[in-house]
């Protein structure tokens with residue numbers, strides 16, 4: 001049994017919160033930097049130019065990429081041969097508290113009805129998974145509200161099939177138009193139950209832009225649907241253009257014979273995530 | 279599609295001559311307010327109380343900035359999604375507010391109020407919070423401090439780059455999604 005001190009978790013989470021909000025991951029960074037050349041309209045080009053400059057500024061200065069530094073969403077895989085010396089959930093929340101406090105990040109967590117801010121961006125949204133081994137893997141996503149608000153879960157009739165999935169996703173993106181700060185990334189969860197599809201959609205957003213689905217059928221579906229999304233012409237900031245979405249990933253699992261759960265999780269271009277293994 | 283250098287507060291004539299697609303560099307005084315501050319402002323109006331800002335010609339920036347680091351006047355400061363302020367905007371326009379800055383589509387009532395009162399809706403680039411922050415030279419919380427990022431702030435901006443999305447004559451810059459192209463039209 002390997003022991004990991006809770007203080008180590010606190011530090012790792014703190015650092016991830018700060019780093020994620022200043023440095024866009026290399027895959028999305030590349031899409032933004034290459035984006036201007038792929039557009040024809042001057043307005044679309046100008047949006048990409050501003051976003052590229054914004055990335056440089058956030059790297060060079062102390063300013064976060066976006067003022068909405070998100071709710072902290074964490075996927076934590078805990079090896080079954082690891083003993084955490086301390087309270088794991090409390091350590092993660094303490095890491096978020098320190099990261100958002102010491103990193104001058106915006107605290108966006110509030111009471112649903114009174115809207116009173118919790119003051120330290122906790123509680124974080126934490127998903128645990130027990131895995132073989134003696135390591136702890138933590139993936140963090142700083143999830144902004146604007147794009148999250150455009151996300152939906154839909155319990156389709158099984159007969160709707162892939163055509164029904166495509167129609168729902170396309171209509172969702174079309175209705176969202178400029179709201180989620182396109183160019184967007186799209187995470188799709190199919191199957192499982194109501195809540196499981198939503199979790200799968202979020203996990204799909206954790207995949208890199210150039211990651212190819214190991215299931216050839218799903219890989220083909222991802223390419224097909226991304227192509228269709230980009231035919232909508234919404235473009236960067238909804239001002240028209242070729243790049244409405246930079247990536248579309250699908251995670252799928254079996255479901256009940258009566259159901260076809262579908263979750264569409266929308267992520268803005270300010271896709272901020274980090275991963276660490278302890 | 280013209281480019282203008284304009285002063286804020288915005289004059290009625292300036293607001294009315296703008297057209298969708300125009301690029302505007304705003305210099306002067308603007309105010310920040312988002313969900314909670316709007317709710318509060320409308321409550322004050324309902325109670326007949328005095329507002330903490332002068333609405334005449336006012337430009338309201340929908341933003342909840344991140345905290346300022348030492349040596350900075352403000353943190354990252356890009357626009358938030360505007361539709362959440364749709365229920366408040368027409369009333370504010372009727373009282374003198376000339377423009378709002380945000381991102382994302384507005385409803386028909388807001389677009390109608392732009393026509394009724396000669397106002398505009400500006401879009402700033404969502405997610406370009408670091409870039410836009412550089413145009414903010416002074417920032418001061420003038421009300422609702424307890425709201426943290428949602429507090430009402432007075433900003434002095436220099437050449438803040440915005441785009442006219444909706445103008446006072448019914449112009450619209452956001453494109454309609456091409457559902458026909460994907461067989462759903």
Ligand code: SF4
Nearest residue numbers: 066144146181268405
């Ligand atoms: S949707 Fe994303 S990029 Fe846009 S304001 Fe929200 S967090 Fe920032």
